[in-house]
Amino acid sequence: MTKLAVLVAMLAVTGGCGRDGADAGSRPLTVFAASSLTEVFPELEPRARYQFAGSDDLALQLREGAGADVLAAASLNYSAELHDEGVVGQPVVFATNRLVLAVPEDNPGGIRSVDDLSAPDVRLVIGAEGVPVGDYTRQVLDNLDATAVLESVVSEEEDVKAIVSKIALGEADAGFVYATDVRSAEEDILSIELPAEAQPTVEYTIAVVSESERKTEAQAFIDLVLSDEGVEALEAAGFGTP
């Protein structure tokens, strides 16, 4: 049942609209951030209002005119595209991540490496195409010359947290997620490192939203993320920093 509690908590965090700021009257700074940053940003700056979701969903919402001040995406591509369209300012790389192969704590599929994923009856869950974690996964498998394991995929999720929860609940035998996600669910999930040469470049970028009415505060938030304090918080959560 603790696993269910984890899932409920994850859904509450990723699905909710974040916390409210401290000062009444003025709208708090609104930060759109990739799901994998859920554990880092609120601790770094509790007064901001957060929306955590897949970077692709956040990009879509910004294009549709959602009122945010800062975008922190789990991919360079989305921020670059949005920058070209004039939706956000110049993106800056603030963190890096790497992919791991995650399995439930009791490892029912007996998975020890990527090679084991091709065994029959293995239930592999990955990100859908177009979702950063899904694209990175395909890149890793390509680098390892192991695209055949895609045959074992039973579900393509729209959000890395959905992959994590399906593994934590023991429904899936394995999945590709960010190293930082395993750290936040380490009671229920084991991670298997992937060969360094197969790793994609996972860069997190942060940018001010062009239509923001609080650009100074938005920039201050970005400076905080890039400061020593920010670097420390990111590294404590398992991120690499540029």
Added chain:
Amino acid sequence: MRWFQLLLIIACAVVVAFLLLPLVALFLRVSPGDLIAALGSGVALDALIVTLKTSAIAHLLILGFGTPAAYLLATKRWRGHSATVALIELPLVLPPVVAGIALLSVFGRLGLLGETMDVLGISISFTQAAVVLAVVFVASPFFVRQAIVAFEGVDTGLLEAARTLRASPWRVFSRVALPLAARGLATGSALAFVRGLGEFGATIIFAGSFRGVTQTLPLAIYGELDQDFEAAIAISVLLVLISAALLTAIRWVPSWNPFTLTSR
């Protein structure tokens, strides 16, 4: 009293506009050409097939178990009767996400029945069976609730008359109660079916999303949202059209049974 009439008209206009405007906007965002092109894409077609297949199976289960259950609930009273009815209706107000987690805690690998099923070699999550269960769970209350009302609306005098003519309970049910309740049952059936087509939350948690297997129309819309916005809108329009057609059709179903007219 003219002001009151005016008030009613304004309120009605607000309700209609609020409910219809988003749907109209959806149609305005996609040209018929785009719609056909997007529906010709494999994703939409695969999702349509998965949706129709799982909904059809789920619907047979709902009708097969729901009709007799509703008949019993409508014709007999016992201790805890109203509690039973209330519990059956609970999934109506449950957030779909909760429904998904609840289904996992029964049928998931670590769920109540998970180990037993594991021994039997049955695994439900990530299969079409999971989609069917999710649809049955969220949609059946729509049918059962309506069916209870329909059976309760049958003139008990007619049922009594059939019994005094020595009709067996099965005959009373199949020849008298069922035809008389048919219209209400059809309405409930259509509502449940349409609700099932739109099922999203429980499915994505319990069944996952995989093209051609568990990716239903609503899941395909969610999946395409970031890939191809036009396609997402086109599939949405398709879903709206199917649902609207079913809901309209049920209004036009003639009350084919003469008893329905005379008993009112």
